[in-house]
Amino acid sequence: MTDRLGWAALAIAAALIPFFTSNTYYLYVVISVGLLTIVTAGLNVLVGFTGQTSLGHAGLYAFGAYTAALCVTRAGTSEGVAIAAAVVVTSMVGAAVAAAALRVSGPYLAMVTIAFGLIVEGVLIEWGSLTGGPGGIFNIPKPGLRTHYWTVMLTAALALWLTANLRRSAWGRACLAVKSSEVAAESLGLSAYYVRIAAFTVSAAFAGAAGALFTFLNGYISPDSFTLQTSILFLLALLFGGLGRIAGPVAGSVALTILPELLTRLLDYRLILYGSLLLLSIYWLPEGVVGAVSRARRSRPASLEFSLSPVGRGQGEGSEPLLVASEVNLSFGGVMALAGVTLAVNRQRIHAVIGPNGAGKTSLLNVLSGFYAPGRGTIMLDGQSIAGVPPYAVARRGIARTFQTAQVFGDLSVRDNVAVGVAGPRLGSPLSALLATPGSRAREAALQSRALVLLHALGLAELTDEPADSLAAGLRRKLEIARALATEPLLLMLDEPAAGLSPAEIAALDAQLTTLRGRGGPAVILVEHHMDLVMAVSDRITVLDYGRVIAEGGPAEIRQNPAVIEAYLGVTT
Amino acid sequence: MSTLTVSTLRAGYGAVAVLHDVTIEVRPGEIVTVIGGNGAGKTTLLKTIAGVLRPASGRVTFDDRDIGGRPSWWVARHGIALVPEGRGVFGDQSVHDNLMLGALARASGRDAPAVRADLDTALALFPALVEKLHLPAAALSGGQQQMLAVARGLMARPRVMLLDEPSLGLAPLLVREIFSAIGRLREQGVTILLVEQMAAQALALADRAYVLERGRIALEGTAAAVRSDPAVIEAYLGRRAGAGPS
Numbered sequence: 001m002t003d004r005l006g007w008a009a010l011a012i013a014a015a016l017i018p019f020f021t022s023n024t025y026y027l028y029v030v031i032s033v034g035l036l037t038i039v040t041a042g043l044n045v046l047v048g049f050t051g052q053t054s055l056g057h058a059g060l061y062a063f064g065a066y067t068a069a070l071c072v073t074r075a076g077t078s079e080g081v082a083i084a085a086a087v088v089v090t091s092m093v094g095a096a097v098a099a100a101a102l103r104v105s106g107p108y109l110a111m112v113t114i115a116f117g118l119i120v121e122g123v124l125i126e127w128g129s130l131t132g133g134p135g136g137i138f139n140i141p142k143p144g145l146r147t148h149y150w151t152v153m154l155t156a157a158l159a160l161w162l163t164a165n166l167r168r169s170a171w172g173r174a175c176l177a178v179k180s181s182e183v184a185a186e187s188l189g190l191s192a193y194y195v196r197i198a199a200f201t202v203s204a205a206f207a208g209a210a211g212a213l214f215t216f217l218n219g220y221i222s223p224d225s226f227t228l229q230t231s232i233l234f235l236l237a238l239l240f241g242g243l244g245r246i247a248g249p250v251a252g253s254v255a256l257t258i259l260p261e262l263l264t265r266l267l268d269y270r271l272i273l274y275g276s277l278l279l280l281s282i283y284w285l286p287e288g289v290v291g292a293v294s295r296a297r298r299s300r301p302a303s304l305e306f307s308l309s310p311v312g313r314g315q316g317e318g319s320e321p322l323l324v325a326s327e328v329n330l331s332f333g334g335v336m337a338l339a340g341v342t343l344a345v346n347r348q349r350i351h352a353v354i355g356p357n358g359a360g361k362t363s364l365l366n367v368l369s370g371f372y373a374p375g376r377g378t379i380m381l382d383g384q385s386i387a388g389v390p391p392y393a394v395a396r397r398g399i400a401r402t403f404q405t406a407q408v409f410g411d412l413s414v415r416d417n418v419a420v421g422v423a424g425p426r427l428g429s430p431l432s433a434l435l436a437t438p439g440s441r442a443r444e445a446a447l448q449s450r451a452l453v454l455l456h457a458l459g460l461a462e463l464t465d466e467p468a469d470s471l472a473a474g475l476r477r478k479l480e481i482a483r484a485l486a487t488e489p490l491l492l493m494l495d496e497p498a499a500g501l502s503p504a505e506i507a508a509l510d511a512q513l514t515t516l517r518g519r520g521g522p523a524v525i526l527v528e529h530h531m532d533l534v535m536a537v538s539d540r541i542t543v544l545d546y547g548r549v550i551a552e553g554g555p556a557e558i559r560q561n562p563a564v565i566e567a568y569l570g571v572t573t
Numbered sequence: 574m575s576t577l578t579v580s581t582l583r584a585g586y587g588a589v590a591v592l593h594d595v596t597i598e599v600r601p602g603e604i605v606t607v608i609g610g611n612g613a614g615k616t617t618l619l620k621t622i623a624g625v626l627r628p629a630s631g632r633v634t635f636d637d638r639d640i641g642g643r644p645s646w647w648v649a650r651h652g653i654a655l656v657p658e659g660r661g662v663f664g665d666q667s668v669h670d671n672l673m674l675g676a677l678a679r680a681s682g683r684d685a686p687a688v689r690a691d692l693d694t695a696l697a698l699f700p701a702l703v704e705k706l707h708l709p710a711a712a713l714s715g716g717q718q719q720m721l722a723v724a725r726g727l728m729a730r731p732r733v734m735l736l737d738e739p740s741l742g743l744a745p746l747l748v749r750e751i752f753s754a755i756g757r758l759r760e761q762g763v764t765i766l767l768v769e770q771m772a773a774q775a776l777a778l779a780d781r782a783y784v785l786e787r788g789r790i791a792l793e794g795t796a797a798a799v800r801s802d803p804a805v806i807e808a809y810l811g812r813r814a815g816a817g818p819s
Contacts, residue, residue: 026647154788236724356744357742357747358713358716362714404715404742471612472611472612473738473771474611474612475611499741500770501611501770502610502739502809503770503810529742529743529744568745569745570746570749
């Protein structure tokens with residue numbers, strides 16, 4: 001509510017300014033704030049939501065500016081067409097850069113984007129016949145300052161609205177999921193690479209629009225406006241305002257445009273000022289101005305109707321095993337983690353994999369879910385080979401899993417964690433998410449109610465709106481299971497789900513697994529050390545030791561097996 | 574003397590309090606265990622003692638000195654070692670180097686022979702680590718990483734060890750091993766505050782116990798008394814008391 005009032009006040013203030021002043025200087029300053037807001041709103045999608053840093057956005061800004069300028073001066077198009085062309089061209093450039101650059105991440109990505117920015121700047125200077133060289137392009141027909149003021153303000157408002165829509169959509173959650181745990185995101189069928197490219201492309205489109213509007217502000221552009229320093233300014237405005245916050249770009253843009261203007265006499269010290277602001281914001285405002293001011297409290301309509309529809313993809317009884325792994329080998333630098341492991345898992349059955357620590361149980365799960373490619377051997381899921389298929393593609397074919405150290409998306413609420421699983425790779429088009437089309441809203445409502453059903457079924461309903469970060473370890477495991485079930489898998493692989501649970505909670509897990517099987521749920525591979533749980537729920541048990549299968553059979557058989565007692569159980573329990 | 578006391582402690586994350594009013598005492602040479610459900614605040618308690626979190630109010634004293642709010646490195650240097658839940662080993666570095674890093678926190682006896690002697694002691698407790706000594710810690714299985722974390726804590730020559738679910742993710746044989754290793758630690762004069770989900774095993778080993786529920790101490794007493802409390806049997810021991818010595 002207070003959020004809405006804040007936005008309304010901001011909009012009214014921006015709308016009133018032209019009526020109170022005819023001083024073009026003020027309009028110019030506010031337009032600059034608007035342009036910076038547009039760029040940083042886009043950058044927020046990349047850096048704030050997706051966790052990828054770009055120091056090359058001035059290059060994209062330049063693409064927008066020069067495309068618009070060339071459209072108007074060379075092709076004689078209208079301003080509107082020029083802006084649209086700038087957005088399209090810059091998006092395409094952004095997608096191409098992203099496809100190449102996002103093979104790396106972290107500091108490498110920052111370096112690649114710096115290089116991109118420098119190359120663009122260099123080309124602008126050297127390719128004189130097209131760009132006008134160091135002198136740039138001038139005499140660009142431009143609209144009146146007041147008209148332009150409205151165009152920029154409306155575009156800035158649009159930019160913020162689009163990012164707010166995106167944040168609330170399946171796409172926004174996918175971005176945050178990739179930022180928070182790439183491994184977990186891939187295990188839900190999301191390709192981290194693809195999500196990052198989409199985020200980079202969106203941010204490029206915003207930079208392109210702002211660049212075009214910049215062209216029509218001055219009627220003159222030159223390479224000086226598109227240096228590495230500009231890229232740093234973009235990032236700084238975002239960090240200072242509040243990374244990942246919708247209002248962050250506004251706060252940062254206001255501060256970083258107006259402060260230097262107030263201190264024009266200190267123009268020579270501008271860089272020192274920027275540097276100090278950066279340090280200040282990192283030390284004192286790690287969540288930016290907006291983060292410090294607001295304790296963003298999102299409220300959602302709580303629709304509590306739920307039915308326990310079966311969790312699983314209506315699957316036939318089929319006598320064929322669902323998953324068959326044969327003679328799977330895996331080695332790490334000469335150490336055999338798995339040596340000729342063969343495993344067959346039937347539909348709707350619980351198949352436990354047990355063995356001493358270091359026996360290769362987690363390695364087996366990692367091979368089955370595509371995180372490692374087996375050195376030798378075949379893995380068939382439902383008749384199709386999945387050996388060497390990347391994790392997100394394995395997930396899409398119906399294998400969901402949890403991790404030994406629970407990988408929840410810490411920035412997201414409990415409900416949103418599950419909603420990422422419900423959506424999986426089915427994110428819809430980024431465009432409909434940005435625009436919050438009726439279709440996208442309907443899809444969102446369906447996702448949210450499905451997520452709620454799962455949270456109720458797993459006894460997490462009380463924690464719906466808690467950030468996943470704040471959960472105790474055992475609850476994170478529970479959340480992970482809910483999220484994995486949300487993908488409606490054919491096969492669910494649980495890596496030590498009972499670790500860190502109290503005996504009462506283990507009994508509850510036992511009941512849940514049994515119920516799941518009774519309701520036609522997925523087949524389960526259960527890696528677990530709590531023997532009472534394993535013996536109670538498992539249909540089959542495979543025992544690994546030193547990467548080899550040392551026994552296979554029903555619980556009663558395994559309990560009596562001398563090799564298993566020797567290697568694993570110790571005294572019979 | 575070197576008694577660790579926590580009195581009327583309130584602590585948590587940001588504005589959210591997890592511990593509301595916790596008072597416990599750990600006397601020299603004791604094994605004290607804290608049991609409780611998920612989200613009860615067991616880990617928060619250990620983190621606050623270790624200086625990872627600052628108390629919102631209340632006191633933590635050790636050696637008659639107020640250590641509440643001291644930074645974690647300071648607490649470590651003064652003889653309290655935390656072995657965190659989920660291991661937290663340095664994956665890129667070898668097992669050997671992980672252990673040597675543990676020795677950095679010791680207050681005295683940093684000379685090479687003393688460190689080597691302790692290294693031998695730690696490896697004797699966890700022989701599985703010997704053959705892996707020069708592999709990166711990330712190459713160890715989960716259970717081996719857990720053993721490494723405990724061994725690394727020992728290298729600090731702590732007077733008090735805070736163990737956060739040392740049995741987590743260990744095979745039944747290793748669970749027994751780790752509990753007997755904890756018993757041997759006591760024989761070496763290390764005081765232990767143990768947080769465990771395997772309540773039966775923890776209570777079998779401990780001298781005294783506290784039951785933590787929703788951030789408050791619900792019950793305290795000798796381990797034997799707590800073990801025979803009907804409410805504890807119902808909530809934490811149950812019929813599924815885990816596979817282990819009983």
